[in-house]
Amino acid sequence: MKVEITIRKLPKILKREKVREAVELGLKRGASRYREMVLDWIDEGRAFKRRSGFLRSSVVAFDNKVVAGAEYAPFVEFGxxxxxxxxxxxxxxxxxxxxxxxxxxxxxxxxxKPYPFMFADMERRKKEVAREFLRAFGEVLND
Structure with a gap:
């Protein structure tokens, strides 16, 4: 089960190397922030009751993806x-x-019953990811 942050069509200006670097950093930071929010949700007890900690530890971010790697993650998320x-x-x-x-x-x-943790609180998470993306994007372009 994964959450993937994508930009479907890039305008021509975004094909420049510095801009590409900014986009990649923004996506990576956005995914990292999304993972933090998922883990916070779990740690606050707003998702499932933790037993072994394996499901929580299986939530990882890489590139523009956040993945819950535990085999049973979809059963917890969706019931x-x-x-x-x-x-x-x-x-x-x-x-x-x-x-x-x-x-x-x-x-x-x-x-x-479902205990959403990956797709819970999506409106707030979208805003946070967008903010993180723009922050990273600005850092690279303002160098």
Whole structure:
């Protein structure tokens, strides 16, 4: 799952080397700022309840992208529908419920509600990313 910051069509003036450098720095800084906002959202407890910290640590920014690399990130972000869980490697599933060890050949999972963290608070995040982009853009062009 990823958030990608793109500029679709560049005017001819933006093809100059200094401007290209400014755009690249702006996109990189914008992605970095977006990642910070995602992590803040998680740390403030506005997203999901943290368990191992793996999902949080899987949120990375590179170039113009912010990615949540954990396999289960989309299920946390968007939730799941009710579904059946079957064992893959063993003959039964094993889990703890109310302090008791349970074995089952199948489980009817009720689904889970979404806990948005990557796409939450988008209006504020868009403004912050744009501000960061313009700040970096200005730094390069004013050198």
């Amino acid at each position: 799941t529908r009710p579904h059946v869980i079957l064992p893959r490697r063993k003959r039964a599933l094993r889990f703890i419920k109310d302090g008791k060890e349970i074995f089952a050949k199948r489980v009817n999972h009720p689904g889970s």
